[in-house]
Amino acid sequence: MSSDAWEAVIGIEIHAQLLTRTKMFCGCALSFGDPPNTHTCPVCLAHPGALPVVNREAIRLAIVAGHALGCEIAERSVFARKNYFYPDLPKAYQISQYDQPICGPGCFRFLTEDGEKTLGITRAHLEEDAAKLLHLGGEGRRANAEGSVVDFNRGGTPLLEIVTEPELHNGPDAASFLKQLRQTLVHLGITDGNMEQGSMRADANISVRPVGATGLGTKTELKNMNSFTYLERGIAAEVDRQIAILEAGGTITQQTLHYEPSTGHITSLRSKEEAHDYRYFPEPDLEPVVPDRAWVEELRAALPELPIDRRERWIREYGLTFEDAEVLSEPVQLGDYFEQVAALAPPKSTANWVRGELRALLRDRGQEPWESRVSPAALAEIITLVESREISMPSAKAVLGHVVEHGGLPREVVAALGLGAIQDEPALVAIVEQLLADNPVQAQQMREGKDKLIGFFVGQAMKATQGRADPARISELVRERAGAG
Amino acid sequence: MALTDLTAEQSITAIAAGRTSSEDLVRAHLERVEHDDWNNFLAVNREAALARAREIDAMPQRPPLAGVPIAIKDALSTRDLTTTAGSRILEGFRPIYTATCVARLEAAGAVVIGKTNMDEFAMGSSCENSAYGPSLNPWDTTRVPGGSSGGSASAVAARQAPWSLGSDTGGSIRQPAALCGIVGVKPTYGAVSRYGLIAFASSLDQVGPFARTVRDAALLLQSMVGRDPMDTTSLDWPDPIVLPTAGRLDGVRVGVIEELMGEGIEPGVRAACRAALRRVESLGGTVVPIELPHASYGLATYYLIAPAECSANLARFDGIRYGRRAEATDDLLEHYERTRGEGFGPEVKRRIMLGTFALSSGYYDAYYGQAQRVRTLIVRDFAAAFAEVDVLASPTSPTVAFRLGERTADPLSMYLSDVCTIPVSLAGLPSLSIPCGLSDGLPVGLQLAGPAFSENRLFDVAHALEAAIGFDPSPPGVTA
Known part of the structure; x- marks a missing residue:
């Protein structure tokens, strides 16, 4: 059998740190990069006698996320203790949700170049993050470390774990899904989605089966993919590995794997036999979560337009391409900026300007459009001036450059810099005729059919007018005056 | 004085x-x-x-x-x-x-x-x-x-x-x-x-x-x-x-838990409790027998639920953040084993093991899950009883104070000391013990229990009985 004969079956588990002010079960502030162990208390250090108290804001964010994922919001969900010993887990149990999660089955829609796809969501539940273990010496690995220390600042950070159905079949779709899930969660203020800092992490459950089969093969779990690219590559590597084993007549061992992006190697972390028995049981220190139904409905009603709906609207109503929509939707502020400009100027041109000239100019300054001196109204004005042929494209770029640098109203900049398009027809005619006279060889070749040379004359004309001429009009004049056709 | x-x-x-x-x-x-x-x-x-x-x-x-x-x-x-x-x-x-x-x-x-x-x-x-x-x-x-x-x-x-x-x-x-x-x-x-x-x-x-x-x-x-x-x-x-x-x-209607007045209760304890119940009647209350059909499963239920919860509650004592830590070792597992092995006494270890087992995959339903279901039945027994009476009474302990070392070799006999108090605990209800007399010169306790939030009623009944019994809480030779 060749690899076309196999189908990969993939499910994703996502852990997203919630954007609450305080930790999941105590009043300590969430932080990143602060000195170690400066955000701790008896509760998150698991001192004797301390008890957890559920963070209501985390419940709210989980419900909002549930709505965005099309999940049922449970009438009653229950926290449970997941027991295992490790120095980063001070109670030696993680408070999580087990058989009664806050968000039940749902469905997430995402866009691919082939159109909209859906992925079933199995569940989403709340839990607390572990602390951070740091190994000193030995290249930061536990095995060779001279010593290990624990920073409890992160311990107890609220996490939402989202589990999908095994309904994906390739790495690119998995990456698209994760990208858009992240975008949705960030858009709703549920997480900052920073994958490099680990505030969002993804694991992939992967199996393969012969095309046409309906059962599931033995799965492996690829841990902690911290970028979309690694997720895509890791899945490809693992699918290839599984197919190779099966084609050689072997069997897949259920295990947890690590994908090393720098080498592309997959290594085993532990096999099923070494898997923990977490001895889950309901957390007796916490009452079940029974959110008020009116509140749950209120949160559903208050849900803003989701990124996928926004992108579909752009494509449908603004005539944007899939790629335009994808680029402009991330980050959320860019999409907001685009919409503000598009409300005042033709959307398709707006998309080109925002994606192209504006970002290119700002990139050098390390600025983003929404934090730059170019207000949406200013950019819209520039685009409108171009559309109405009041300024040429080169002038428009110059105006934009000026506004980026100094701010100001585009019309005033145009006037101050004298960048208004030359509307004086006899003057333009004179320039064109002069150019044809000065460049007789090129003029002759053009007449003989070398159309490319029209561009040469337009270029020369723009140069002569410092870009203030309308290139389309110049082009017409060149043809007319040269008799080139 | x-x-x-x-x-x-x-x-x-x-x-x-x-x-x-x-x-x-x-x-x-x-x-x-x-x-x-x-x-x-x-x-x-x-x-x-x-x-x-x-x-x-x-x-x-x-x-x-x-x-x-x-x-x-x-x-x-x-x-x-x-x-x-x-x-x-x-x-x-x-x-x-x-x-x-x-x-x-x-x-x-x-x-x-x-x-x-x-x-x-x-x-x-x-x-x-x-x-x-x-x-x-x-x-x-x-x-x-x-x-x-x-x-x-x-x-x-x-x-x-x-x-x-x-x-x-x-x-x-x-x-x-x-x-x-x-x-x-x-x-x-x-x-x-x-x-x-x-x-x-x-x-x-x-x-x-x-x-x-x-x-x-x-x-x-x-x-x-x-x-x-x-x-x-x-x-x-x-x-x-x-x-x-x-x-x-x-x-005031006082129900006597019949299951806790018979076998396994010392005669001297029973006698003191019966005498106290006669005082209830002489003070104008009525005393009726009450059955708690599932109370006899209380001890078994308790010794699944309590150890299960303790096995998790005591897991935080790992010598990493506070408390006693065993001599340093390079191996994490060995660190846990030594610290907890040296730090905990035999009864604590016994209960951690019991609880860990009761929660284990494949055993959870048969032990912890089943215990929770029995607990619900015990809660219902009490609810039914309190539909008929205001207060339940029983001995607090089946015996008077026992000798040092008498039960240490046999954990089960020690567990039986709480046979009268455990059912009320499983139901989460208020209860108290007052001294109701002596047996062989040692105090006997009478346990009174009521529905949730009935503390004031319990105090009223206990106070009336306390006055009627007139127990002198002065151990011989202790008071100045």
């Missing part, structure tokens, strides 16, 4: 009348604490207590508890005051915060004089599981004071404190109260915040008072009940606790 013979109420009156001061009272009790013939104290708070007493004495407006001294079970976290829960693994541990209930009592004017001995992590019925040696019973120092709050009960009987705090999971306040001849109260689950109570079995643990009179116990509880934002299982308390005054029991 010595200052240490005063009840808390009498002390407050004496202070108010200017006959004594908080400092004198604290000093007198510290004196007895420091000449401790019963090994009741694991930590003494001498200087801080005296300073606090002087501070209260200097206040123009005294707080309600007026600077009366109190002893605190070592299971409760007290800031800067060593807290070990009777375990080697917390030897010398000084907490960074104070339990809510203790903080509330301190705010109300109680002065903490020390921390009392207990079975390690509240697991035991004799105080013999303490890593620091057992407390002794003031009625007979060859006998146990009961447990797990043995030190708190013995200290009050021995006049080292007028009152104290204990914690009760399956009987750990009521049983030692019975064995030491004093009053002990386990409130409704959720009445008193558990924040700062070192957890044994979270769904059962409850803090409560020991005192030599029912009114003192009510007064102490009054200052502790109510919701605590730090404990989400704590409850808004509906009506304030009032000090009982009733002398009669007209119209």
Whole structure:
């Protein structure tokens, strides 16, 4: 059998740190990069006698996320203790949700170049993050470390774990899904989605089966993919590995794997036999979560337009391409900026300007459009001036450059810099005729059919007018005056 | 009368009348604490207590508890005051915060004089599981004071404190109260915040008072009940606790738990309880037999639920952040094994193993799950009983205080000490023990239980009976 004969079956588990002010079960502030162990208390250090108290804001964010994922919001969900010993887990149990999660089955829609796809969501539940273990010496690995220390600042950070159905079949779709899930969660203020800092992490459950089969093969779990690219590559590597084993007549061992992006190697972390028995049981220190139904409905009603709906609207109503929509939707502020400009100027041109000239100019300054001196109204004005042929494209770029640098109203900049398009027809005619006279060889070749040379004359004309001429009009004049056709 | 013979109420009156001061009272009790013939104290708070007493004495407006001294079970976290829960693994541990209930009592004017001995992590019925040696019973120092709050009960009987705090999971306040001849109260689950109570079995643990009179116990509880934002299982308390005054029991229906008046109960204990029930009738109440069909499964149920919860609750004692740590090793697993192996005593290890097993994959349903279902049946039994009667009565302990070492070799016989108190605990209901007489010169306790939030009714009945029985809570040779 060749690899076309196999189908990969993939499910994703996502852990997203919630954007609450305080930790999941105590009043300590969430932080990143602060000195170690400066955000701790008896509760998150698991001192004797301390008890957890559920963070209501985390419940709210989980419900909002549930709505965005099309999940049922449970009438009653229950926290449970997941027991295992490790120095980063001070109670030696993680408070999580087990058989009664806050968000039940749902469905997430995402866009691919082939159109909209859906992925079933199995569940989403709340839990607390572990602390951070740091190994000193030995290249930061536990095995060779001279010593290990624990920073409890992160311990107890609220996490939402989202589990999908095994309904994906390739790495690119998995990456698209994760990208858009992240975008949705960030858009709703549920997480900052920073994958490099680990505030969002993804694991992939992967199996393969012969095309046409309906059962599931033995799965492996690829841990902690911290970028979309690694997720895509890791899945490809693992699918290839599984197919190779099966084609050689072997069997897949259920295990947890690590994908090393720098080498592309997959290594085993532990096999099923070494898997923990977490001895889950309901957390007796916490009452079940029974959110008020009116509140749950209120949160559903208050849900803003989701990124996928926004992108579909752009494509449908603004005539944007899939790629335009994808680029402009991330980050959320860019999409907001685009919409503000598009409300005042033709959307398709707006998309080109925002994606192209504006970002290119700002990139050098390390600025983003929404934090730059170019207000949406200013950019819209520039685009409108171009559309109405009041300024040429080169002038428009110059105006934009000026506004980026100094701010100001585009019309005033145009006037101050004298960048208004030359509307004086006899003057333009004179320039064109002069150019044809000065460049007789090129003029002759053009007449003989070398159309490319029209561009040469337009270029020369723009140069002569410092870009203030309308290139389309110049082009017409060149043809007319040269008799080139 | 010595200052240490005063009840808390009498002390407050004496202070108010200017006959004594908080400092004198604290000093007198510290004196007895420091000449401790019963090994009741694991930590003494001498200087801080005296300073606090002087501070209260200097206040123009005294707080309600007026600077009366109190002893605190070592299971409760007290800031800067060593807290070990009777375990080697917390030897010398000084907490960074104070339990809510203790903080509330301190705010109300109680002065903490020390921390009392207990079975390690509240697991035991004799105080013999303490890593620091057992407390002794003031009625007979060859006998146990009961447990797990043995030190708190013995200290009050021995006049080292007028009152104290204990914690009760399956009987750990009521049983030692019975064995030491004093009053002990386990409130409704959720009445008193558990924040700062070192957890044994979270769904059962409850803090409560020991005192030599029912009114003192009510007064102490009054200052502790109510919701605590730090404990989400704590409850808004509906009506304030009032000090009982009733002398009669007209119209009160008392149900006698028949299952707990027969086999397995010492004849002397049964006789004292029967005599107390006759007093109910002479005070105008009625006594009827009541059956709790599932009560006999209480012990088995309890010994699945409590160990299961404790197996997780005690997992945090890993020697990494605080407490005793075994000699350094390069291997993490070995670190855990050594630290916990050396730090925990045999009964604690037994229960951790029991609980770990009961929660294990493949066994959960048959053990922990089944125990929770039986617990529900027991809750229903009590609900049905309280449709017919106001209060349930039974012996608190099947026996009087037993001899040191008598049951240590046989854990099951030790577990049976709590056979009368466990069903009420599983149902989360309030109950208390009052002394109702002597058997062979040793105190017998009568347990009274009521529906949730019926503390005031329980105090009324207990107070009326206390007056009618006229028990003298003075162990021979102890009073000055």
